[in-house]
Every structure is written in structure tokens, then in C-alpha cells.
Amino acid sequence: MYAVIKTGGKQYRVQAGDLLVVEKLDGEPGAEVAFGDVLLLGDGEAVTVGAPLVEGASVSATLIETRRGEKIKIFKKIRRQGYRRTRGHRQSETVLRVTSIAGAGKTAKWDGTVDLTPKALLDARARNLKNVVAELEAAAPAAPAKAKKAAAATDEAPAKKAAPKKAAAKKSDDAAE
Numbered sequence: 029m030y031a032v033i034k035t036g037g038k039q040y041r042v043q044a045g046d047l048l049v050v051e052k053l054d055g056e057p058g059a060e061v062a063f064g065d066v067l068l069l070g071d072g073e074a075v076t077v078g079a080p081l082v083e084g085a086s087v088s089a090t091l092i093e094t095r096r097g098e099k100i101k102i103f104k105k106i107r108r109q110g111y112r113r114t115r116g117h118r119q120s121e122t123v124l125r126v127t128s129i130a131g132a133g134k135t136a137k138w139d140g141t142v143d144l145t146p147k148a149l150l151d152a153r154a155r156n157l158k159n160v161v162a163e164l165e166a167a168a169p170a171a172p173a174k175a176k177k178a179a180a181a182t183d184e185a186p187a188k189k190a191a192p193k194k195a196a197a198k199k200s201d202d203a204a205e
Contacts, residue, residue: 029136045138085131
């Protein structure tokens with residue numbers, strides 16, 4: 029079963045379990061988001077088209093993270109006039125996991141679990157950036173991450189500090205001659 033929803037001035041075709049990146053929505057990670065603007069429902073050959081919306085249809089999703097998108101550069105130039113302007117922009121966006129679609133007497137649910145790990149943390153782990161991973165995990169308000177960190181701290185022995193380096197012996201003027 030699939031649906032076409034409208035949010036942020038755009039239309040998206042979604043199924044249960046899809047990962048969706050839309051314009052910024054309000055809410056904390058883990059919050060449930062419901063879309064009532066369902067324009068079309070489809071289930072195999074049976075398609076229900078709304079006029080303009082399908083009555084009683086809704087799509088539910090879980091908010092994973094709110095982040096900033098890719099950087100866009102805007103460069104303007106008028107040749108031979110010395111006019112050059114560079115500007116940039118990063119759009120705020122929200123990442124959602126579609127959990128269920130309901131309407132036309134049918135319901136499609138996703139029976140997986142929603143992982144609330146932000147993309148920045150996944151990217152840092154993939155690039156093996158240990159200091160960035162530690163910084164992001166410390167900043168993350170998620171309770172499971174703190175529990176993992178506490179368990180790891182009890183399993184490991186405290187790190188030993190390196191001994192200070194000894195100063196080099198001074199050279200005497202007599203030895204140089």
C-alpha cells in the first residue's frame with residue numbers, strides 16, 4: 029500500500045517503512061507526526077484519488093532528526109564590470125520514518141523499530157572519526173546512547189597517562205670545539 033502526501037509545498041509518494049526527508053517540521057526526535065493531506069491511496073490495482081484529499085486517510089511517521097541540508101553556493105557575475113557576489117544557503121530539513129498508512133478501510137503498518145541515530149553520527153562512525161563521534165554522543169540527548177557510554181566506561185580500565193619527556197642535556201661550549 030502506498031500514498032501520496034503533501035507537506036512543505038511538495039508531494040511525496042510514501043510506503044510504510046520509507047525514510048523521508050521533508051521541509052522542517054516542529055518536534056523532538058522520537059515524536060509522532062501525522063499527515064492528513066493525503067492526495068492519493070494505492071493498493072495494487074486499486075487506486076483512490078482524492079478531490080482534493082482522500083477522506084479519512086492519514087499517514088503516520090516518526091521524527092528521527094531535524095538537520096541542515098547540503099550547502100548550496102550562489103555565484104553572480106557580470107563580465108567586464110567587476111561585479112561578483114557569492115552567497116550560500118543551507119535549508120533546514122526533517123528526517124522521518126513512515127510507520128503506517130491508513131485509509132479506504134485498509135491499514136499498512138511497518139513492524140520495524142525506528143533508529144534515532146542522526147546522520148552526522150553515522151557519517152562520523154563511517155569515517156572513523158573517534159573524537160567527533162565522542163563529541164556527538166555527548167551532545168545527543170538520547171538515553172540509550174548514555175547507557176551504552178556508561179556500560180563501556182565500567183568495562184574499560186582507566187587510561188594511563190604517558191610519562192613526561194625528559195629535557196635534552198645541554199651542550200657545553202668546550203665539547204663543541
